[in-house]
Amino acid sequence: xxxxxxxxxxxxxxxxxxxxxxxxxxxxxxxxxxxxxxxxxxxxxxxxxxxxxxxxxxxxxxxxxxxxxxxxxxxxxxxxxxxxxxxxxxxxxxxxxxxxxxxxxxxxxxxxxxxxxxxxxxxxxxxxxxxxxxxxxxxxxxxxxxxxxxxxxxxxxxxxxxxxxxxxxxxxxxxxxxxxxxxxxxxxxxxxxxxxxxxxxxxxxxxxxxxxxxxxxxxxxxxxxxxxxxxxxxxxxxxxxxxxxxxxxxxxxxxxxxxxxxxxxxxxxxxxxxxxxxxxxxxxxxxxxxxxxxxxxxxxxxxxxxxxxxxxxxxxxxxxxxxxxxxxxxxxxxxxxxxxxxx
Ligand SMILES: [Zn+2]
Numbered sequence: 001x002x003x004x005x006x007x008x009x010x011x012x013x014x015x016x017x018x019x020x021x022x023x024x025x026x027x028x029x030x031x032x033x034x035x036x037x038x039x040x041x042x043x044x045x046x047x048x049x050x051x052x053x054x055x056x057x058x059x060x061x062x063x064x065x066x067x068x069x070x071x072x073x074x075x076x077x078x079x080x081x082x083x084x085x086x087x088x089x090x091x092x093x094x095x096x097x098x099x100x101x102x103x104x105x106x107x108x109x110x111x112x113x114x115x116x117x118x119x120x121x122x123x124x125x126x127x128x129x130x131x132x133x134x135x136x137x138x139x140x141x142x143x144x145x146x147x148x149x150x151x152x153x154x155x156x157x158x159x160x161x162x163x164x165x166x167x168x169x170x171x172x173x174x175x176x177x178x179x180x181x182x183x184x185x186x187x188x189x190x191x192x193x194x195x196x197x198x199x200x201x202x203x204x205x206x207x208x209x210x211x212x213x214x215x216x217x218x219x220x221x222x223x224x225x226x227x228x229x230x231x232x233x234x235x236x237x238x239x240x241x242x243x244x245x246x247x248x249x250x251x252x253x254x255x256x257x258x259x260x261x262x263x264x265x266x267x268x269x270x271x272x273x274x275x276x277x278x279x280x281x282x283x284x285x286x287x288x289x290x291x292x293x294x295x296x297x298x299x300x301x302x303x304x305x306x307x308x309x310x311x312x313x314x315x316x317x318x319x320x321x322x323x324x325x326x327x328x329x330x331x332x333x334x335x336x337x338x339x340x341x342x343x
Contacts, residue, residue, distance in 0.1 A: 006018035006045075006046075006047070006048070006049060008045070009043055009045040009085050009087075011026065011041070011043070011087070011135065011136060011139070012025075012026055012027045012132075012135075013025065013027075014026065014041055014043055016043040016044070016045035016079075016085075017045065018045055018046065018047050018048075019045070019046070019047035019079050019080045020044075020045055020079055021042065021043065021044045021045075021074065021077070021079045022042070022043050022045070023040070023041070023042050023043075024040075024041060024043075025038040025039065025040060025041065026038070026039040026040070026041035026089065026132055026133070026135075026136065027039060027132040027135075028128075028129065028132060029125055029128035029129055029132075031125075037094055037095060037125065037129065038094070039089060039091070039092065039094065039129060039132050039133060040089070040090055040091055040094075041087065041088065041089055041090075041136070042070070042071075042074045042087075042088040042090065043085065043086070043087050043088075044074065044077050044079040044082055044085065044086040044088075045079060045082075045085050046079055046080075046081075046082030046083050046084050046085060046086075046245070047079065047080045047081070047082065048082065048083040048084070049083065049084070050082070050083030050084025050085070050243075050244070050245050051084045051085075051141035051142060051243060051245065052084060052085045052086075052087065052139050052140055052141045052142070053084065053085070053086050053087070053140070053141070053142045053143070053144070053239070053240065053243065053245065054086075054087045054088075054089075054136055054137055054139070054140035054142070054143050054144075055070055055073070055086065055087070055088045055089070055143075055144045055145075055146065055236060056088075056089045056092045056133065056137075056143075056144075056145050056146065056204070057069065057070045057088075057089065057090050057091065057092065057145075057146040057147075058090065058091045058092055058093055058096075058097050058146075059092045059093055059111040059112040059145060059147070059204070060093070060096070060102050060103075060110070060111065060112055060147060060148075060223075061093045061095070061096020061097040061098070061099060061100065061101050061102060061103070061104070061111075062096070062097075062100050062101060062102050062223060062224050063102075063146075063147050063148040063223040063224070064091075064097060064148075064223070064224060064225070064226065065146075065148035065220045065221070065222055065223050065224075065225060065226060065227070065228050065229065065232065066090075066146030066147060066148060066218075066220065066232065067090040067091050067097070067146075067226075068225075068226030068227075068228070068229030068232065069146055069220060069228070069229045069230075069231070069232020069233050069235070069236065070088045070089075070090040070146060070232070070236075071090055071229070072229045072230060072232070072233035073088070073232070073233040073236040073237065074086075074088055074090075076233060076237070077237075077240075081246060081247075081248055082240075082245060082246060083244065083245045083246070083247065084141075084243075084245045086240070086245075087136050087139070087140075089133055089136065092111055092129075092133055093111040093126070093129065094129075095125065095126075095129075096111065100224070104125060104126045106124075106125045106126070107124040107125055107126050109124060109126035109127070111126055111129070111130065112145070112147075112203050112204065115127050115130030115131075115134075116130045116131075116133050116134040116137050116204050116207070137204065137208065137213075140208065140213050141213065142172075142176065142213065142214050142215070142239070142243060143204075143205065143208045143213050143214070143215035143216075144176075144215065144216050144217075144218060144236065144239060145203075145204055145205050145215070145216070145217045145218070146218050146220065146232060147217060147218065147219050147220070147223075148219060148220045148221065148222065148223030148224075148228070149219050149220075149221060149223055149316065149317040149337075150222075150223050150224070150317070150319070151221060151222060152279065152283040152317070152318050153219075153221045153283055153284075153316055153317035153318070154182075154183075154221060154257045154283055154284030154314075154316050154317075155182040155183075155218070155219060155220050155221050155228065155231060155255065155257055155316075156182050156183045156184070156185055156219050156257075156316045156339070157177055157180050157182050157183070157184050157185070157216050157217065157218045157219065157235075158185055158187045158205070158216070158217040158218075158219065158265075159173050159174065159177045159184050159185065159186050159187060159216060160187050160188065160203070160205055160206035160209055160215075160217070161173060161174070161186050161187075161188050161209075162187075162188035162189060163188075163206035163207070163209040163210045164209045164210070165209065165210055165211060165212040166212065168212075169209055169212050169213070169214055170209075172214035173209060173214040173215060173216065175214075175242060176214055176215075176216050176239055176242065176243075177216060178242075179238050179239055179241070179242030179252050180216060180218060180235045180238050180239055181231075181234060181235050181238045181252070181253060181254050181255040181258060182218065182219075182231075182235060182255045182257060182258060183257065183258050183259045183263060183314075183316075183339075184216075184263070185263045185264065185265055185316070185339045186262075186263070186264045186265065186342075187264075187265045188264065188265070190264070190265040190266055190267040191266060191267065191340070192266050192267030192268075192269075192310065192338075203217065205217040216239075218232065218235055219316070220232050231255060234253060234255070235255070237250075238252045238253060257284055259284075259286060259314060261341055261342070261343060262341075262342040262343050263313065263314070263339040263340065263341060263342060264339065264340050264342050265337075265338075265339060265340070266310070266311060266313055266338040266339060266340035267338060268319075268334040268335075268336065268337055268338070269293070269294075269307055269310075269315070269334070269335050269336040269337075269338055270332060270333065270334055270335065271294075271296050271305060271307060271329050271330075271331065271332070271333050271335050272305055272331055272332070273296040273304035273305040273329075273331055274296075274304075274329060274330050274331040274333075275296040275297050275298050275299070275304050275305075275328075275329060276296065276297050276298075276299070276327060276328060276329070277294055277295075277296055277318070277320050277327040277328070277329045277335055278294065278295040278296075278297060278327075279293075279294060279318055279327075280292045280293060280294055280295055281293045281294075281309075281315075283315055283316065283317065283318055284314060284315070284316060285314060286312070286313070286314045286341070287309045287312065287313065287314065288309065288312050289309055289310065289311050289312050290308055290309060291308060291309040292306055292307075292308055293307050293308060293309055293315065293336065294306075294307040294318065294335055294336065295307070296329060307335065307336070309338075310338075311340050311341070312340070312341040313338055313339045313340040313341045314338070314339055314341075315336045315337060315338050315339075316337055316338075316339060317336065317337045318335060318336050319333075319334055319335055319336060319337065320333070320335060321333055
């Protein structure tokens with residue numbers, strides 16, 4: 001059956017004809033010092049009709065692994081074989097990325113916050129950049145937000161199912177989570193630590209779900225490097241194929257780290273003691289309730305605290321202090337992110 005006549009994809013100054021890939025700037029904001037901050041964008045406009053998948057990366061500026069995944073994905077993607085449109089924002093927060101910082105150095109705003117939709121048109125640079133990206137998100141039928149964790153960690157994907165507008169959105173997100181390749185974890189209502197990560201329903205991914213757009217937040221490893229770019233690209237190809245946007249006959253490929261079974265976010269594990277954090281169970285490997293995960297010792301090696309698994313599950317990251325930059329820990333610090341086995 002012949003495809004319908006395809007129109008060009010236009011967003012700002014970017015115009016892509018059917019069957020082509022175009023790289024350009026999506027828009028941006030003026031700096032007080034005269035230069036301009038622009039958001040890079042790659043549009044693959046398929047030769048064939050189909051849905052629009054939007055991919056963002058580096059909303060957190062020190063998680064550049066997502067940019068690597070998005071770029072590798074665009075290099076390997078043939079728009080002539082594509083059904084629908086893929087819009088990639090490889091660096092959503094250029095000021096934070098340039099500074100190697102989690103949040104924008106200009107206003108301290110977390111670009112994974114609620115600034116893409118319903119963005120107040122305030123004076124902050126992050127809000128202005130968020131509004132530019134929001135125009136693209138308005139066009140999404142499906143959405144993937146690429147992030148990264150600091151080692152030791154394993155890749156996984158977050159599903160904010162409780163934010164789903166309806167059952168269809170929820171079911172489509174679960175299907176994406178099954179297809180993506182890495183272990184999916186439902187982030188809804190973590191029993192142990194509901195406040196940790198802040199109000200997650202304001203993240204762009206759950207916001208998309210609340211608007212009826214199936215969405216995943218994919219966490220790769222080696223956040224400040226491009227080491228995990230190939231895996232991230234494979235994850236995106238898995239999603240394309242699961243959505244029928246690329247009928248090239250290639251199979252969906254689960255990742256080597258994928259754990260069987262269903263998982264939900266249990267919460268963050270905390271240390272009561274201050275000291276050095278010793279890993280006693282490998283990251284990403286399942287455990288039963290009661291398993292010894294971490295020990296905290298004093299500077300002489302005396303064990304001050306054993307951190308054991310409260311329930312069966314796995315940890316996808318052992319943080320230590322300062323979001324993973326040190327396995328010296330302070331009392332009350334978050335030391336691990338844990339998923340609970342659901343079946
Ligand atoms: Zn992140």
